[in-house]
Amino acid sequence: MSARSLFRLLALCSSLFLLTACATTGPQSSAQHECEGAFAPHYADSVFAIGQDCQLSGELVPASGELVAGANTADLIFHNRQDADVPGLSLEFAWAKNGTRQALNPDVQEVMSGLYLIRNLQLPELQGQLIVKASKSGVADTLVFDLAAGMQQGQMDQMAHDHGDHGHGMQDMTPPETFPTTVQSEDGAFTVSYSPVPGRVLMNQIHSWEITVRDQNGDPVRAVVTADGDMPQHGHGLPTRPEVSTTEQTGVYLVEGLKFHMPGWWRVILTIRTMETHDRAIFDFMLP
Ligand SMILES: [Cu+2]
Known part of the structure; x- marks a missing residue:
């Protein structure tokens, strides 16, 4: 096991511990307790919650690696007690x-069976809870995600980057020295390349990138890909x-509608999901 996955595991354990600790002191303690062992997280870098009615578990996987105060993009993955995907849910956030409660209205798109892409999830701050009501015919459950636990995990990830990992630190404030297009x-699942359709990355003009995704054997990968980006x-x-x-x-995938509206260091973050795995590719580049 690599140092990084070990740290991730530790981060996961600590967030689970916090979640459990909160659950036992919170109002949902009895329900959480009842089915605690019935669900387990599938993603190492997720914020995990078990529904109050023990029907569903949910995992929130932020696209940028951790939740932030303000707008977030994240995957939300549901499983039922049989550990099956749960497609077709209506979600309320x-x-x-x-004791204060504020409705949120993110954009929700089910991009794979049971995997929902949540965009523009506006978190007022990183304390508190994200409450998700999930329902469809025969299913209704409420999941309470402890955002502080998610933040704790982000800090653990940061620690892993600082101490054990020479990879791409999500919060590094210095740009990398090179800007590879491959x-x-x-997590090493895919080799990913980009090629701007106009021949170079344009500033202030909407344009497209062509993306190629290959597995470790060099074979092309059928996946569901979503794109996000930022200026760190x-x-x-x-x-x-x-x-x-x-x-x-x-x-081969086409990313349309990319626009970079100022010079400086940008990142485009691709989330790549197959039925077997879920991984992220990050392209850094500098606009002069
Ligand atoms: Cu900027």
Whole structure:
């Protein structure tokens, strides 16, 4: 086991511990307790919650590696007690802290069976709870995600980056020295390349990138890909919501609607999901 996955595991354990600790002191203690052992997280870098009615578990996987105060993009993955995916859910979101509650209206798109892409999830702050009501015919449950536990995990990830990992630290405020157009995904599942359709990355003009995803054997990968991005030193995201579509060629995807509206260090973050795995590829580049 690599140092990084060990740290991730530790981070996961600590967030689970916090979640459990909170659950036993919180109002949902009895329900949480009842089915605690019935569910387990599938993703190492997720914030995990078990529904109050023990029907569903949910995992929140932030696209940028950790939740932030303000707008977030994240995957939300549901499983039922049989550990099956749960497609077709209607989702309602709220943020709560100390008895105050505020409805949230993120964009929700089910991109794979039971995997929902949540965009523009506006968290007022990183304390408190994200409450998700999930329902469809025969299913209704409420999941309470402890955001402080998620934050704790982010700090652990940061620690892993600082001490045990020479990879791409999500919060590093210095740009990398090189800007490759081919990278390994974070967990090493995929080799991912990009090629701007106009021949170079343009400033202030909406344009497209072609993306190629290959597995460790060099074979093209059929996946569901979504794109996000930001300027790490500025703390803001992309001015547009790029869409990713498949092409006639297996393993080749088109990202449309990319726009970079100022010079400096940008990142485009691709989330790549197959039925077997889930990984992220990050392209850094500098606009002069
Ligand atoms: Cu900027």
